[in-house]
Amino acid sequence: MYRPNFCAECGAQIVRVRWRLWTSRRFCDACAGRLRRARIMPPLIACLSLLGLGLIAGRTMRRAPPQLIIAQKSEAAHDVPASAAVPAPVYGADGSATERPTDPNEVVSICGARTKKGTPCSRRVRGTGRCWQHKGLPAMLPPEKLIVAGN
Incomplete structure (x- = not known):
């Protein structure tokens, strides 16, 4: 990592015991406090604009929901004979016909x-x-x- 010896703003010598990821690489402690907003704003604006573009793209690419159709059922479906409405018995938990119900x-x-x-x-x-x-x-x-x- 680059560790400068002098501040890019005021020219004062930079002496730091520990260099951290969040410490300023170009400015001394006095100038870094004044110029913090100028250092943080461009990446923040870039991140927010990418997030906004992603949200807009996701909303435009989404499928339209199916139309809600409200109608009454036809009467022909209710006129099914009673013998046809009874399904064949299915035995077993998995629907296999090989199992038979237990006689009481x-x-x-x-x-x-x-x-x-x-x-x-x-x-x-x-x-x-x-x-x-x-x-x-x-x-x-x-x-x-x-x-x-x-x-």
Whole structure:
């Protein structure tokens, strides 16, 4: 960084212990205070003008919002037969037809097989079997503790 020895305004010798980013490079402390506005204004005006140009350009390049259309629905849409309005049943959380809803009388239990962690598996299964991951493995808990209440 350039460190002058003399002030460009009054010619006094510049002696500074520490040169910082915000210290004046051309003027002594006395002249820098007087000429601070002249030193700060050009970059400030440039930044503000660039910001203004960016805002104006952004506003002019923006798409126009779609027009608001307010109208009543046609009566033909309300004359749909009741049999056509009922959609086919979709099972499962992801909409797959392979899953079926649980019958209220069906027994639902938890898997109960030993996991790697050493705890019983908590997946719900139909009947008293095991989940897909633990097929063929024995349960850790007795069968009466595996049945889920409320189903």
